[in-house]
Each structure stands twice: as structure tokens, then as C-alpha cells.
Amino acid sequence: MNKVRSKTRSVAMVFLGLFLLSLSTLAVATELTMFYPVAVGGALTKLVDKLVQDFEAENPGITVKAIYSGNYSDTMTKAMTALKGGNPPHLSVILSTEIFTLIDNDAILPFDDLISTPEEKKWLDSFYPALMENARTGGKTWSVPFQRSTIVMYYNKDAFREAGLDPDAPPATWDELVAMGKKLVVKNNAGKVTRWGLEIPSTGYPYWMFGALARQNSEVLMNGDGTKTYFDKPGVVQALEFWKSLGKDHSIMPSGTIEWGTLRTDFLEQKTAIMWHSTGNLTAVKKNATFDFGVAMLPAKKERGTPTGGGNFYIFKKTTPEERAAALKFIKWMTQPVRTAQWSIGTGYMGTRPDAYETAELKAYVKSFPPAAVARDQLKYATAELSVHENGRVYKILNDAIQSALTDAKSPEKALKDAQKQAERILRRYR
Numbered sequence: 512m513n514k515v516r517s518k519t520r521s522v523a524m525v526f527l528g529l530f531l532l533s534l535s536t537l538a539v540a541t542e543l544t545m546f547y548p549v550a551v552g553g554a555l556t557k558l559v560d561k562l563v564q565d566f567e568a569e570n571p572g573i574t575v576k577a578i579y580s581g582n583y584s585d586t587m588t589k590a591m592t593a594l595k596g597g598n599p600p601h602l603s604v605i606l607s608t609e610i611f612t613l614i615d616n617d618a619i620l621p622f623d624d625l626i627s628t629p630e631e632k633k634w635l636d637s638f639y640p641a642l643m644e645n646a647r648t649g650g651k652t653w654s655v656p657f658q659r660s661t662i663v664m665y666y667n668k669d670a671f672r673e674a675g676l677d678p679d680a681p682p683a684t685w686d687e688l689v690a691m692g693k694k695l696v697v698k699n700n701a702g703k704v705t706r707w708g709l710e711i712p713s714t715g716y717p718y719w720m721f722g723a724l725a726r727q728n729s730e731v732l733m734n735g736d737g738t739k740t741y742f743d744k745p746g747v748v749q750a751l752e753f754w755k756s757l758g759k760d761h762s763i764m765p766s767g768t769i770e771w772g773t774l775r776t777d778f779l780e781q782k783t784a785i786m787w788h789s790t791g792n793l794t795a796v797k798k799n800a801t802f803d804f805g806v807a808m809l810p811a812k813k814e815r816g817t818p819t820g821g822g823n824f825y826i827f828k829k830t831t832p833e834e835r836a837a838a839l840k841f842i843k844w845m846t847q848p849v850r851t852a853q854w855s856i857g858t859g860y861m862g863t864r865p866d867a868y869e870t871a872e873l874k875a876y877v878k879s880f881p882p883a884a885v886a887r888d889q890l891k892y893a894t895a896e897l898s899v900h901e902n903g904r905v906y907k908i909l910n911d912a913i914q915s916a917l918t919d920a921k922s923p924e925k926a927l928k929d930a931q932k933q934a935e936r937i938l939r940r941y942r
Contacts, residue, residue: 541837543575546593546603548586548658548822554794558857566844573837583822587612587903594618594827601830602838604822607645608898610653611737615900619825621651625839634843637864642819644895648736654823655842656863657854660790661817661886661893662723664810668803670695670706670784681785681807685727685753688785688810692763695784708763710783711754715771717913718897718906719820720787723809724750726816726894732909737899738941742909743924743931751916751923753812758917767918789820790886793859797880806882808889815892821860852876861886899934900941908933 549555556579563575580586583606593599594616605613613619622635635652642656668678674694682688692708699705711720722732730746733739741747758766764783778786779799787809796804809817824842826835844850848866852873855862862868868877868887877884899905912930916923 540571541573541833543573543601543834543837543841545575545577545841546580546586546590546600546605547577548581548583548604548606549579555858558854562845562850562854566841569844570840573841575841584903590827591616591618594829597829599827599829601834602824602826602842604658605654605825606896607642607654607656607659607819607821607823608896609902610645610648610898611900612902613825614648614653618827619653620828620830620835621653622655622826622839623651625826625835631843634846637866638846639863639865639890641890641893641895642863644735645819645898646823654825655846657822657824657842657846658791658858658860659819659821659823659863660860661819661889662720662787662809663790663793663817663885663889664785664787664807665778665792665796666785666805666807667778667781668805670781670802674784678803678805681805682810683808684810685812689757689761689763692757692785693761696763704765706781707765707783709757709785709787710764710769710774710777711757711787712771712774713754713768713914713917716820718909719818721750721754721909721913722818722894722897723787723816724754726818726892727809727812727814728753729813729816731894732897733899735895736941737902738938740897740899740905740909740931740934740938742912742927742934748924748927750812751913751927754913755917755923759919768914791821791858791860793882793886794857795859797859797882806885808885808892815889817889817893818896819890819893820896855883859883861890899938901937904937905934908937 547559559577563577567574580589586603587605587609590600590603590605599618626632626635638656642659646652646654646656664681666681671678676691676694682691695708696704697706725732725747728746728750730744730750732741758764774786774788775792777783781802808815826838848864848870851862851864851867852870854860855867855873856876862873867873908930912926915921916926
């Protein structure tokens with residue numbers, strides 16, 4: 512009987528020990544909150560949830576709560592509101608271009624202060640240099656590329672065939688874009704356009720599209736320190752004049768503004784033969800297009816060009832050392848080559864580091880679906896996205912100027928000269 516009681520006590524002690532150990536583990540578990548720029552629901556949130564679950568399974572001492580915070584603008588607003596309320600997220604994916612605003616608000620930490628080993632330094636240098644242009648300033652790295660894109664040209668190959676154009680030779684220059692666009696326009700018997708040759712969105716992120724046109728005319732919109740803009744330079748004005756001419760003079764796209772949010776639907780419903788849009792649409796177009804389509808680099812005037820775009824990982828300053836270490840571990844895990852490949856295949860966003868394209872998964876995907884390599888190949892022509900101090904105010908100034916020109920409220924030259932004066936008043940204090 513004593514042996515039975517002793518054995519029972521021993522078993523009880525083992526279970527008690529395990530129970531106390533589990534409580535101890537729970538007590539030291541690090542909980543992270545991450546703001547993520549996407550609306551709740553949909554394929555992208557499912558993929559983020561899956562990646563978070565996989566990370567937590569491999570790292571039982573860390574939990575990550577993903578809060579889906581709307582679009583990029585919504586996410587930045589919510590992050591800044593939480594910061595001012597004293598309860599910011601531990602980490603977030605926010606536009607790479609918000610770097611100066613976040614630094615000015617003392618919101619984030621440079622990754623250089625968080626890494627220490629040679630392996631970590633090698634990881635920080637493993638991303639495409641073009642994607643790091645918006646991540647670094649003042650000799651420090653303030654964010655890490657993740658949900659990144661460039662602008663690419665989607666085109667309807669069936670429409671090209673119908674118009675007598677080579678479906679494997681999309682426009683490579685501005686002149687070809689206009690000439691082919693005219694052939695791609697379709698009108699009904701009443702003379703109403705049923706399919707446009709081209710649509711470039713001018714709501715949502717017009718400054719981004721404009722950055723591409725300016726670069727194609729060998730211009731950039733700002734300096735590297737985020738303290739000066741070049742909106743009124745002659746080459747920049749010419750870029751806006753060309754954009755306006757596509758609708759007003761050449762009639763290959765609608766005059767006025769074109770909605771960012773409905774453009775992909777227009778393309779899928781074959782209301783336009785060509786659209787300029789984010790690489791991030793690639794998987795959705797591949798899944799939903801009922802016609803043969805292609806993806807190409809943007810055309811050139813003096814050179815090819817596109818700004819990079821999309822979101823980076825940031826770590827917020829108001830965190831404990833344990834939370835910072837956990838956030839860094841999560842970001843390193845999320846940006847490893849195999850996960851980068853998984854993310855690119857699942858979303859259409861580009862792989863952010865060269866070795867992701869050497870993984871078996873992404874190699875096979877690119878071989879079976881060559882459009883997946885267009886954004887990567889276009890990086891050699893890419894430049895930094897517009898990013899300055901007080902970014903939100905300057906974006907609004909430029910966006911309003913672009914729209915005022917496209918809607919005939921002002922001439923392109925007048926609109927951009929006015930925008931430059933307003934931006935100058937804001938930025939001169941940072942020089």
C-alpha cells in the first residue's frame with residue numbers, strides 16, 4: 512500500500528512540476544502586436560495568419576497578434592494615433608516612404624541598434640539595394656523590405672491580337688504606347704468607348720504613378736534626405752503634360768481621374784486593354800483573368816523607370832528589450848528566402864532578396880509563370896519612391912496638383928509650380 516501511495520505521490524509531483532513549468536513558460540512568453548495594412552478577410556490575411564501560426568509553432572515563447580488596419584494610409588494613421596496615446600504596436604508593416612515621419616516623431620528604432628552578430632548583419636544586407644533606398648537614411652537602416660512592389664504594365668494579349676498587334680511585343684516607348692493605345696480602343700455603333708487602350712490610376716496613389724512617368728523622362732521627385740522636392744523642373748512638368756495628353760489629346764484613356772480601387776476590375780472586365788498597376792495585383796489577375804494576359808516593364812521616354820513601392824517592417828521604440836528581440840526574431844523569420852518565396856507566390860508581391868529566386872519553389876513558379884519575374888527584372892531601372900519629411904502633407908499637395916491638371920482646373924506647369932512652392936514652405940525647416 513505504501514509503495515502505491517509513494518508511486519502515486521511521485522506521479523502527482525511530476526504532473527505538478529509540468530504544470531508549474533507550463534505556468535512559468537506562459538509567464539515569460541512575449542506577446543507582440545503588429546499592425547498590418549490590409550482590410551480584414553481575403554486571401555492575403557489568410558496567408559499572414561498562416562505565417563504567424565507557423566512562426567508561433569516554431570517559437571512557443573512568442574505570440575504575434577496581427578491587427579488588420581486597412582490600407583497603408585489607415586495603418587499609418589492608426590499607428591500614429593496609438594503612439595500619441597502611449598500604446599503603439601510593437602511592430603508594423605507601413606509604407607517604406609514613411610521613414611522620415613516616423614523618425615521625426617521618435618517612433619521607431621534603427622535595426623543597426625538591434626543586430627549584433629555577423630549573421631544578422633549579413634541578413635540586413637541581403638535585400639535588393641533598390642528596395643533599401645527608402646529604408647536607409649543618416650547612415651542607418653530604419654526598416655526592412657517585406658510587402659514590396661513596383662509598377663508594372665498589365666496588358667490583354669487577346670485584345671492585342673484583335674487589334675492586329677503582336678501579343679508578345681507590348682509598348683516599350685511612350686510613342687509606342689500612344690500608337691498601340693489608339694489601335695486598342697473599341698467603340699460601339701453609337702461611338703461610345705467600350706474598351707480603352709490604357710488606364711493609369713490617378714486616385715489613391717497618383718504621386719506613385721507620377722514618379723514612374725518622371726523617371727521615364729530622366730527625372731526624380733526629391734532628394735535623398737527628404738528635404739527638397741523637384742516638382743517644377745521642366746522634365747517633371749513634361750511628364751505630367753504627357754499623362755494629361757493620353758486622355759485629352761490622344762483619347763486612349765478616359766479624361767479626368769481614374770480610380771485606383773476599380774482599375775483592376777476594369778482590366779479584368781476588359782474595359783481597358785492596358786493598365787499600370789502594382790505588382791501586388793499579379794496573383795489576383797492570374798487567378799481571375801478570363802483572357803490571355805501579359806505583364807511587362809513600363810515604357811520609356813528617355814529611359815525605363817518606376818519607383819519602388821509597398822511596405823516595410825518597422826520596430827517601434829516604445830518596447831521592452833525582450834519585445835524588441837522577439838520582434839526582430841519574427842521579422843528575420845518572415846524575410847528568410849523560403850518565406851519570401853512563399854509570400855511572393857501567394858500574393859504577387861516581388862521577392863525582396865535575390866536568394867529567394869534561387870529557392871526551388873520560386874524557381875519553379877517563375878519558370879511556369881514568367882510574369883512573376885518582371886518586377887524583379889525591372890529593379891535595375893527603379894528609383895526610390897517619393898519620401899520626404901511631413902510626407903502626408905506633401906503627398907496631398909502633389910496628388911491635388913496632379914488631379915487639378917488632369918481635370919483641366921490648372922495647366923500642368925501651373926499646378927506643379929504651385930505644388931513646389933507649398934512643398935518648399937514645409938520642407939525648408941528641415942534643411
